[in-house]
Amino acid sequence: MVYTRTGFLKVSLSKGDKLYSTRRKPMLTLTEDTTRGVHDIIWSACDAERYRMQGYDGYHDNCTDNMHKLLREAPKENFPDFHITDDWVPDPLNLFMNVAIDHRGQLDIRVPTSEKGQFVVLKAESDLIIVTSSCPQDMAPVNGGQPTDCDHRRRRRVKVALSFDFDAVSHWLGTGCHPNNNMADYSSGIFAGQVGAVRLLTLLKKHGISDKVTWFSPGHTIETFPETARAVVDSGAEVGLHGYSHEGIYQMTEEQETEVLLKCIDAATKLVGKKPRRYRAPMYTIRESTVKLLRQYEFLYDSSLVHHDSQPYFTPADPPIKPIDFSQPASSWLQPTPIASQCYPEGMHALVEIPCGWYNEDMMLLQYLPHLANSNGYVSTRVRGSGSADFDFIFPILMHPDTSGMAHVIGMAERVVLWLKGWGEDVEFCTHEQIAGSWSKEKKNGKGGR
Template identity: 35%
Template sequence: MVKRVFITYCIDVDACAGWINTRNGSVANASDVSRGVFGANVGVDRLLKFFDDNGGIKATWFMPSHTILSFPDQMAKVRDGGHEIGLHGYTHEAVSKLTEDQERKVMAKSIEVYKDFTGKYPKGWVAPAWEVSPKSMQILEEFGIEYDHSLCHHDCQPYWAPDVADTVIYTDYSQDPDTWMVPMQQHKVTKVVEIPGSWNIDDWPPMQFSIRNPGTHGFVNPRDIQQQWEDQFTFMYREYETFAFSISIHPQVSGRSNIMLMHERFIEFLKGHEGVEFVTAATICDEYV
């Protein structure tokens, strides 16, 4: 049987949004904000050229509304280049920290900005920092969003995203243990297709240093990361006849010179496998449905 492998580059164009949304109300550091400007301007241009140089690959670019409105000319290059654009919140807010009303308001505003910018209705969404709320899948379903790219129930097979709102009882040490010693309940399935992501195939944690975020590194050799990504792909290629391999990157990270070279090497590795197709996340969603 001939293998069929869907590879999608999922690009989070956080630009300045992720830096100004500090979560604790502190003032954003101007140097960090400048990283976002680099990503929106230099990183985006380099990645667009990279995709063009590799046969005109069409990728999926998840854009916070803040990025679209702050860098309209740069984001128009992505749109006019025929790439898919997906939702990524308004200002990279932590969805898990929002109330349900706040989450709905952000979703409505994000869709409004998207429609004004693209002239279409959005098909997909990824939660900023992959932090969903218990209500996120319900909200996506209600707003007519067809796919999500935030959950990790599988690492290479799309599936129907579960509604996890009432499936877990969280441990509350202030209460008697009998109140929280309860197994997980059966998930309800939504009509939202999940295109799984993985922190293990993401450029941010290992290659973006932030003095204010201990979860990042920034000084990892890209060749080591390339080997890890290749190993994951090799296992999936051996074990599955058909699978989806999503690569999560950020222009302010992957747009750097040494990491661009890593992508050049990695894409040659991927293209060396029979059955590989470079597609958008929307294409994977349509294939699954």
């Protein structure tokens, strides 16, 4: 804290103040403070010798040893080895510690002014490793005689799961198949493969998020538009499967479904250079056999269901829900539907679900599909944002090169990106795999059941 003290010419931190390193670089800013604003930056961290000097017989927990112990035991894959020796003395920030300088120039430790439930918010100004220790001092008034555990929480962030379903011509072959489809319909698919996708790639690169998004590409698109498919990979984006010809699940037998999945795995592997682990069902048409296949081929996640609309969860092994047969007695359907648990699936492959649905996408609102009754295509492209919350959640947004790549719509796509980026550190763009991987690891390690 030496450069913080000399920079501010005071011995206590206040809201808006920055903490500086020994290289005079800003490390942290105190952005919010619900206390009376007494936070010491002069008192040294206690150690075992400090307690012996106070007359304590034996070993007493202390902040210096707490820090060294944590750094020694921290997972090496998460923290570098700083080669900090046990005799290294930390210069701490003592949050909530009430230290005054009296009229004789002596330091006076007083009872803290903070109360239970009060907190501070610190904003990191650089990459940091922060070690916190609840002060165990019970031989001075620093804790009011009552050492208390301290809770620290990182600032909650909204994870934006921005994805693109690169349907192109495949849409018109599978779920969009219709006897009246003609050259004009297929032409819009060619536009998506040759123009719309390229425009979106340019937009994403412009705003520095091209490697923080996910493209779900049908096998037909990968093989029909190889140059654009390669450009997606070269942008750093994640690539997931999305059927071959955008097949609806009930357009196929289970045998055909397996054949299609294997073909798509092969096409994506040749494109990306490794076996894909990501999947979204065309038009969100998915059934129990699909989930079984994704588990069998060890996919990391699926993004087709909405058991929750803004949190990941483990894809449940729900039994088929059967429609009512009204030709039978009412007693045949007067019973509840069994719903499987979304907890960690013991004994089977853990398939994560990243939610996405009709209300997260652009196509139904902004593209006219002549043979689909509920498409629009003429609604306003003005977008308004309502804000973010103080807790972690996933914000899934789905765009299509067929739709958002059009000249009159891409401006809307850019406004959405700018609106999200405008929230600063409250928002983080992530690939679906980043979200699914970190969430699955947390749950596997026992941090919550869902």
